[in-house]
Amino acid sequence: SQTIHQWPATLVQPVGSPLSLECTVEGTSNPNLYWYRQAAGRGLQLLFYSVGIGQISSEVPQNLSASRPQDRQFILSSKKLLLSDSGFYLCAWSNRDSYEQYFGPGTRLTVT
Amino acid sequence: AQSVTQLDSQVPVFEEAPVELRCNYSSSVSVYLFWYVQYPNQGLQLLLKYLSGSTLVKGINGFEAEFNKSQTSFHWRKPSVYISDTAEYFCAVTESGAGSYQLTFGKGTKLSVIP
Numbered sequence: 001s002q003t004i005h006q007w008p009a010t011l012v013q014p015v016g017s018p019l020s021l022e023c024t025v026e027g028t029s030n031p032n033l034y035w036y037r038q039a040a041g042r043g044l045q046l047l048f049y050s051v052g053i054g055q056i057s058s059e060v061p062q063n064l065s066a067s068r069p070q071d072r073q074f075i076l077s078s079k080k081l082l083l084s085d086s087g088f089y090l091c092a093w094s095n096r097d098s099y100e101q102y103f104g105p106g107t108r109l110t111v112t
Numbered sequence: 113a114q115s116v117t118q119l120d121s122q123v124p125v126f127e128e129a130p131v132e133l134r135c136n137y138s139s140s141v142s143v144y145l146f147w148y149v150q151y152p153n154q155g156l157q158l159l160l161k162y163l164s165g166s167t168l169v170k171g172i173n174g175f176e177a178e179f180n181k182s183q184t185s186f187h188w189r190k191p192s193v194y195i196s197d198t199a200e201y202f203c204a205v206t207e208s209g210a211g212s213y214q215l216t217f218g219k220g221t222k223l224s225v226i227p
Contacts, residue, residue: 043219099144099206103155
């Protein structure tokens, strides 16, 4: 069966520090991968999605970037965090040609 | 572009009472619809999906959702709720055949079951 992992589970970082969040998927090949941010009362905001290694689409201009160095690995990064980057970050995957997305456990990021 | 509206941000309901969570969407083309549930500090879990066929979609724990094309709705219902149903519920939509496989989510409805 397929599983999706995210780490770390929680993170407290000072303003201006770098960020790296990692997401990996097991049990499937060539998945579509997604990064979402969830802020209280605002639902889920799609940040990035990827249909293959090195292929990243950005949905929202921001202080963040994403990379997909391997087929089942998706990384969310920032060079300098802002207070507004605080939130709950969720990674998701779907099979190629499928609309059903499956979510990881999330990372709670607090920027202080 | 599609959009989703979940009219109720919070729904309190007594245990064993019925509940309906409302979801309306806006799209100029055919859509696929989903309901997800999120427990505190966890990721989202897929509950239901409507892709085609019967407009009444049933889940495994007695809940269901009904697609109504004329009213552009996909309301979630459960005839009797329990404490364990307390969670946040998200409706999501995507345009069929769009090729991007991106979902647009509503802002969520927090269901609180009162003992």
